Amino acid sequence: MNPTPKKEGLMRFKSLMIATLLASAFSISANASAKATEHVGDISPKNLKVTRGMTAEAKRCVECHAEKTPGHVNDWKQSRHGHVGVSCIDCHGVKKDNPMAAQNCPGVKGTKTYVSVLVSPKTCEKCHPNEVEEFQHSGHARGALQVRSKAGMQALMKKIEGRDHPKFKNSPEATGCMQCHGSIIELDANKQPTAETWPNYGIGNVYPDGGVGNCKSCHSGHKFSIEEARKPAACASCHLGPDHPDIEIYNNSMHGHIYNTEGNTWKYDSAPDAWEPGDYRAPTCATCHMSGIGDLRTTHNVSRRLKWNIWAPISKLRDGGYDTAVSTYEKTGKITKGNPLAGHPDGHKAGRAEMEKVCKSCHTTLHTKNFFKMADQHVELYNVYAKEAKGMIDELTKKGLMMKDKWSDPAFKVWYHLWHHQGRRMRQGALMGAPDYAHWHGVFELQQDIRELRAIYNQRIKSGKIEH
Incomplete structure (x- = not known):
């Protein structure tokens, strides 16, 4: 059936309107594109x-x-x-x-x-003064200063691992320790940083202008992404391995399970103090240690919310206030190991209270209190092992029953691994909800270590000699 003149006219009108709209759309798109091109040009790098x-x-x-x-x-x-x-x-x-x-x-x-x-924190603080100041009060800030201040660590890297070799003795530090801890950066005659001290992404770099810290450790240059710093990968490149396997611990926890299941769908670009549950279903490292939640403010002092020093040979409460390594260096130029008990300025109870606020944004008060009660007991149980072990080492040392080369001494090696490896895993596993690290990689290994050390101790005390 042929269309009537009225219908035929209506169809021609519709066709004309569609053509007009399409032409207008193309024109708008072309103009917008031209303006964008005019504004930024060809944005290929x-x-x-x-x-x-x-x-x-x-x-x-x-x-x-x-x-x-x-x-x-x-x-x-x-x-x-x-x-x-x-x-x-x-x-x-x-x-x-x-x-x-x-x-x-x-x-x-x-x-x-x-x-x-080089870009030091003295440049960053021109726009980000609060973040730099908070960072300087944290354990992160003493990363390089601590390594340089300890003769034992210098000897381990250069004389023992580096064989005191005139050419190679700096490579263990340059390729290993300083890549996380940072270095005291030195310049050559042309004002270029030396190969022994740079490049690195170490958190505690000390710059020739006196600045201490390294923002790009977490916010890598030149994008400086807040999203990147909020994901566990930002911490994982340093917090891993036998002595502080925090990323492995996180993955072993329920938090890590949820993140690894769906973390790629979460929102990470909310403004500071606005990144809250709902943007994510489980915390990342940054959530607990740094982010603003509820009435908590964002902080770049990662030590602030901690109750215990759980990396040391004996765990003590963090009642040392702010860390002093940076302020001491800035005032006197003296390199110190800082304050290993630094935490909340009002002490460990205030630090734990802030951490509990983080937990309570997703968990009940009972859940939070019960979790920390048993985790704290596991830290104190570790101290029982460590104090017995240290007592044996101290007595053997006093009686001249330790080898001069401690890294050849079976007693010293058991003690070192007891606190520096197994002991850290035991404590960190407990406080971050990782059962395999609290137990099998932790306390189970400690009960083996203490038995081995007792056998060495008893033999030396009884014979008055070091076994060969």
Whole structure:
């Protein structure tokens, strides 16, 4: 049946309207695309054009590094810094009298501009003063200072592991310890950091300008993502292995089970103090130790909410207030091991109260109290083992019944592994809800260690000699 003239006219009208709307849509899309292109240019890293809120010098830096180090620029353009116009020169530019100041970059050579490949917390604190101050009160801040201050650790890395070899003695520290603890960074004659002290992502780096800390340990450069820092992987690169297997412990816990099942679907980009249950179903490391929940404020002092020192040979309550390693270094230039009992400024009870607030955002009060009651008992049980073991080592030492080379001494090696490996796993497993580490990798191993040490002790005390 042929359409009537009225229907035929209506169909032509509809076709015309559709064509008009499509043309309009294409025009809007093309204009929007043209404006976007006009605004940011081709945003592939090597052709990045910058036009918003930057000086001519800043633009030159970005455009040059888009060619020379495109990975850096690609990260930067996705970052909050890139969105608000904080550019290379804002972080890497330094005053002429800065100990790190140089003109090694061809783009500034011969100008009045000085730069440094290193960016210390003294730069970060210009915009993030609270975060830097909180960090300086934490155990993280003493990472490099602690390693440098302990003669035993220096001897282990350089003389024992490094064989005191003139060429190779620095490699154990450079490739291992300092990659997590950080280093005291030194510069060569050209103001370039030395291979023995940089590059690294160590949390406690000490910079030539006196700054201490390393924000990019958790917020990797040049994106500095808050989402990245909130995921367990940010902590896992350092908190793993036989002496502090925290990522393994987390995975063994119910929290880790939930995260590993569905954590890729959670929301991680909420503003500080607004990242709350609902964005996630189980805590990550950052949730418990740093994040603002309820009336708790976000903190970069990871020691603040802790009750015990659970990495030391004997666990003590954290009643030492703020850590003092950074403030001592800044005031006197003296390198110290800091305060191993640093925690909440009002003591361990206040620290535990804050941690319990975190738990109660998802759990009942009874659940929280019962969990910590038994976890605390497991820490105290560890102390029973450790005090007996240390008493035996101290008496053998006093009576001259320990080998001069302690790393060859069976008694010393049992003691060291008892507290530094098995003992840490026992305590950390208990306080983070990981049964396999609290028991099989923890207290079960300790009861074996103490028996082995007793046998060595009894033999030496009875014979008055060191066995061969």
